[in-house]
Amino acid sequence: MGWNQSFTIKSIGFVFIVLLALHFSFPGKLYGLEWLMAAFIIFTFVFLGIQSFNNRWENITEKSFITRLFWFSFGFRVAAMLLLLLISYSTWDMFYYVGAKDEMKYFRVASEASDVFSMFGLSEAYKHILENYRNEISDTGFCAFQTVLIIIIGSSPIIFKLIYITIGSFTVIRLYKLTTLVFDQRVARLSAIIFMLFPIAWFYSIVLMKESLMILLILEAIIQILKLQKQLNLNTLLKLLLLVVLLFFFRSAISILMVLVAAFSMFLLTKKNRLLVNIVVTIVLLGAYLYFLQSTGKADDYYEQYTETDEFESRRVETGTKINPYFAVANAPVYVSISLFAPFPSFVKVPIDSGLPHNEYYYHIAGCLTWIILAFFSIVGLYHAIRYRRQELAPIWAFILGYQFILLKAILFTSVRFSYPAKPLLIIMAAYGIYKLKNKYIFNLYLGAALLMIIGWNYVRLTGRGG
Numbered sequence: 001m002g003w004n005q006s007f008t009i010k011s012i013g014f015v016f017i018v019l020l021a022l023h024f025s026f027p028g029k030l031y032g033l034e035w036l037m038a039a040f041i042i043f044t045f046v047f048l049g050i051q052s053f054n055n056r057w058e059n060i061t062e063k064s065f066i067t068r069l070f071w072f073s074f075g076f077r078v079a080a081m082l083l084l085l086l087i088s089y090s091t092w093d094m095f096y097y098v099g100a101k102d103e104m105k106y107f108r109v110a111s112e113a114s115d116v117f118s119m120f121g122l123s124e125a126y127k128h129i130l131e132n133y134r135n136e137i138s139d140t141g142f143c144a145f146q147t148v149l150i151i152i153i154g155s156s157p158i159i160f161k162l163i164y165i166t167i168g169s170f171t172v173i174r175l176y177k178l179t180t181l182v183f184d185q186r187v188a189r190l191s192a193i194i195f196m197l198f199p200i201a202w203f204y205s206i207v208l209m210k211e212s213l214m215i216l217l218i219l220e221a222i223i224q225i226l227k228l229q230k231q232l233n234l235n236t237l238l239k240l241l242l243l244v245v246l247l248f249f250f251r252s253a254i255s256i257l258m259v260l261v262a263a264f265s266m267f268l269l270t271k272k273n274r275l276l277v278n279i280v281v282t283i284v285l286l287g288a289y290l291y292f293l294q295s296t297g298k299a300d301d302y303y304e305q306y307t308e309t310d311e312f313e314s315r316r317v318e319t320g321t322k323i324n325p326y327f328a329v330a331n332a333p334v335y336v337s338i339s340l341f342a343p344f345p346s347f348v349k350v351p352i353d354s355g356l357p358h359n360e361y362y363y364h365i366a367g368c369l370t371w372i373i374l375a376f377f378s379i380v381g382l383y384h385a386i387r388y389r390r391q392e393l394a395p396i397w398a399f400i401l402g403y404q405f406i407l408l409k410a411i412l413f414t415s416v417r418f419s420y421p422a423k424p425l426l427i428i429m430a431a432y433g434i435y436k437l438k439n440k441y442i443f444n445l446y447l448g449a450a451l452l453m454i455i456g457w458n459y460v461r462l463t464g465r466g467g
Contacts, residue, residue, distance in 0.1 A: 002054075002186065002190075002434060002435055003050055003051060003054055003190060003434050004051070005051060006440065007047075007051075007434075007440075007443070008047045008048060008050070008051045010443065010444070010447065011043075011047050011373050012043070012044050012047060012048075014373070014447045014450070014451070015040060015043050015044075015369055016040070017451065018369070018451055018454055019036060019040065021451060021455060022347050022348075022454075022455065022458065025455055025458075025459075026347070026348050026458065026459075026462060029348045029349055029462060030347050030348060030349065031347055031348075031349060031362060031365075035362055035365065036347070036365070038365075038366070039345075039365035039366040039369065040366075042199055042366035043366045043369050043370060045197075046197045046198075046199065046366070046370055047370075047373075049193075049197045050190075050193055050194055050197060053072075053193045053196075053197075054189070054190055054193055057189060057193070058186075058189070062185075065176075065189060066173055066176070069172055069173055069176060069192055069193075069196060070169050070170070070172070070173055071169075072196060073168065073169035073172045073196045074165060074166065074169040076196065076197070076202060077165040077168055077169060077202050077205045077206055078162075078165060080199075080202040080203070080205075080206055081161050081162075081165060081206040084203075084206060084207075084363070085158075102209055103207050103208045103209050105132075106142060106143055106146060106208055106209065106210070107146065107155075107157065107208050109128070109129055109132045109133075109143050110129075110143050110144075110146035110147045110149075110150055111150060111155055112128060112132075113125040113126070113128045113129050113143065113144075113147040114147050114150040114151050114155070116128045117147065117151060118151075125147060126140070126144060129143045129144055129147065137248070137249060137252070137296055138248055138249060138250065138251055138252035138253075138255075140249055141210065141213075141246065141248075141249025141250040142209070142210030142213060142214075142250060144249070145213060146160070146208070149163065157208065160208055161206050161207075161208070164205055164206060164207075164208070164212045164213075165205050165206060167205070167212050167213060167216060168201065168202075168204070168205025168206075168212050169205070170216070171205075171212070171215055171216045171219060171424075172192055172195050172196050172201075173192070174216065174219045174220065174223070175191065175192055175195050175219055175424050175427075175428070176188055176189070176191070176192035177223065178219055178222060178223050178226070178428070179191045179192065179428050179431070181223065181226045181227070181230075182226065182389075182392055182393055182396070183428075183431075183432060186435060187428075187431045187432050187435055188431075190431040190434065190435075191427055191428045191430070191431035191432075194374065194427050194430065194431060195424055195427050198367065198370060198423070198427065199364075199366045199367035199370055200364060200367035200368075200370075200371065200416060200420060200423065201215075201423075201424075202367075203363055203364065203367065204417075204420060209417075210250050210251075211417065211420055211421070213250065214247070214250045214251060214254070214421060215420070215421060215424055217243055217246055217247050217250065218247070218254065218258070218399075218421055218424070218425075219424060220239075220243050221240060221243040221244060221247065221258050221262075222395050222396065222399065222425070224236050224237075224239050224240040224243060225240060225258075225261065225262045225265055225395040226395055228240065228262070228265075228266065228281070229265060229266070229392065229394075229395070232274070232277055232278075232281060237281060237284070237285065240262060240285070241285060241288055241289065243258075244258045244259050244262075244289060245289075245292055248292070251421075253406050254403070254421060257399065257402045257403060257406065258399070259285065259286065259289050260402065261394075261395055261398045261399045261402060262282075262285060262395070263282045263285065263286060264394065264398050265394040265395045265398060266278045266281060266282050267282070268390070268391050268394045338453060339404065339407065339408055339413040340375060340378070340379060340404065341371075341372055341375040341450070341453060342413045342414045342419060343364070343368050343371070343413075343414050343415060343416045343419055344368060344372065344414065344453060344454055344457035344458075345364070345365050345368035345369045345372065345454060345457075346361040346364075346365070346368070346457070346458060346461055347365065347454075347458050348458045348461055348462040350461055350462060360416070360417075364416045367416070368416065371423070372450050372453070372454065373450075374426070374427060374430040375426075375430075376433075376443060376446045376450075377429075377430040377431075377433035377434045377437065378426040378427070378429040378430040378433060379433065380432075380433030380434075380436055380437050381428070381429030381430055381431070381432035381433030381434075381436065382397055382400065382429050382433075383433075384432065384433065384436045385397050385429060385432065396425050396428060396429070397429070399422070399425060400422050400425050400426060400429070403421060403422045404422065407419060414457075
C-alpha cells in the first residue's frame with residue numbers, strides 16, 4: 001500500500017483527539033500548554049515530512065538520496081540541538097543539561113579521566129572511569145570515548161554535540177544501507193526517511209549519552225550478520241567479533257544478545273552444503289567471545305546476572321512499587337501484550353526528582369506519539385517477516401524479540417531510553433509493514449486502542465504517583 005495522505009491525516013487527527021480526550025480526562029493535571037503545542041507541531045511536521053520526502057525522493061538517484069538524507073538529518077538535529085540548548089539555558093542556566101542525569105556524569109567523569117591521562121597515562125585514566133562505574137566494564141565505553149574526544153579537541157559540549165549529530169546523521173545512512181540488503185528501494189528509502197524524522201533519534205543524537213554510538217554499533221553488527229548469511233568471509237566475521245566486543249563496553253546485555261542472534265541466524269539459514277562451515281564459524285565466534293568474557297575476569301558474574309534474573313526482577317518490582325504501586329503488576333500479561341507499543345507518551349504532571357521544573361518525559365511527547373503510530377505498522381512488518389521471510393530476516397526480528405524479552409524481564413519496556421536500541425530495526429519493520437498492509441480499516445481500529453492505551457498509561461502515572 002505504501003504511505004499515503006490518508007495515514008497522515010488520520011495520524012494528525014488522532015493526536016488532536018488524544019489531546020482533547022486528555023484535557024477532559026485529567027483537567028488541570030497536564031503539562032503546560034507550550035509543551036503540548038510544541039509536541040503537536042513537531043508531530044505534524046514529522047508526519048507531513050514522511051509523506052512529502054517519500055514522494056519527492058522516490059525517483060532520485062541513490063547517490064542524491066544518500067546526500068540529501070545525510071544533510072537533512074544533520075539539519076534537523078542541529079535545529080533540535082539549538083532548541084534544547086535554549087530551553088535548558090533559559091530554564092536552569094545549564095547550557096548542555098536537558099533533563100538526562102547520566103549526561104552530566106558522563107561528561108564529568110570523562111573530564112576527570114582526561115586530567116588523569118595527562119598526568120599518569122591511559123591505564124590510570126581508564127581505571128578512574130572504571131572506579132566511577134563500580135568496576136562495571138559495560139558502562140565504561142562511552143565515557144572512554146568522550147575522554148579521547150576531550151584529549152583531542154577539548155571539553156566543549158557544543159562541539160561534542162555536533163560530533164554526535166554527525167554520527168547520528170551517518171547512522172541514518174547506515175540504516176538505509178542495512179535495509180537495502182534485504183528489502184527493495186521503496187522500503188529502504190521509507191525506513192530511512194522515518195528514522196531521519198524520528199524525534200527520539202533527534203534527542204539521542206544531541207545529548208551527551210551513549211545511545212547515539214550504541215545504535216551505530218548495533219546496526220553495523222546486524223549488517224555484518226546479514227553479510228555472513230549471504231557469504232562466509234573471514235574479514236566480515238572479524239568485523240562482527242570486534243563490534244560485539246565494542247558493544248560489551250556500552251551495554252553487555254546487547255552484546256551477548258547480538259552473539260546469540262548471529263549464531264541463531266547462521267543456523268536458521270543453513271543449507272546442506274554449508275552446515276559444517278556454519279558450525280565451525282559459530283564455534284569460532286562463540287569461542288572467541290567466551291575468551292573475551294573470561295579475560296574480563298567477571299564471566300561468572302555475568303553468567304549469574306543473565307541466567308538468574310528472578311532476584312533482579314524482584315528488586316526492580318520492589319523499588320518501582322515504592323514510586324508507583326502499579327509497578328507491582330508490571331510483568332502481568334496485560335503489560336506484556338502491550339509492551340511492543342511502549343514507550344507511551346506522558347502528559348500528566350507528577351513529582352519530579354531533585355525539584356527540577358521538568359524532566360526527560362517532557363521532551364519525548366512527540367517522539368512517543370510518533371512511535372505509537374509506527375508501532376502498529378511494525379507489528380504488521382514483524383508478522384510478515386516471521387511468517388514469510390523468517391530465514392533471511394532472522395537477524396532483524398530475532399534481535400527485536402530478544403531485546404524485547406530483556407526489557408520485559410528487567411521491566412524497562414516503558415523507558416524511552418532503554419527501549420530505544422530496538423527502535424531503528426522496528427522502524428525498518430514499520431516501513432515493511434506499511435507496504436504490506438492490505439486492510440487500512442485495521443489501522444482505524446488500532447487508533448482507538450492506542451487512545452485507550454495512552455489514557456490508561458497517564459492514569460497509572462498520575463494515580464500511582466499521588467496525583
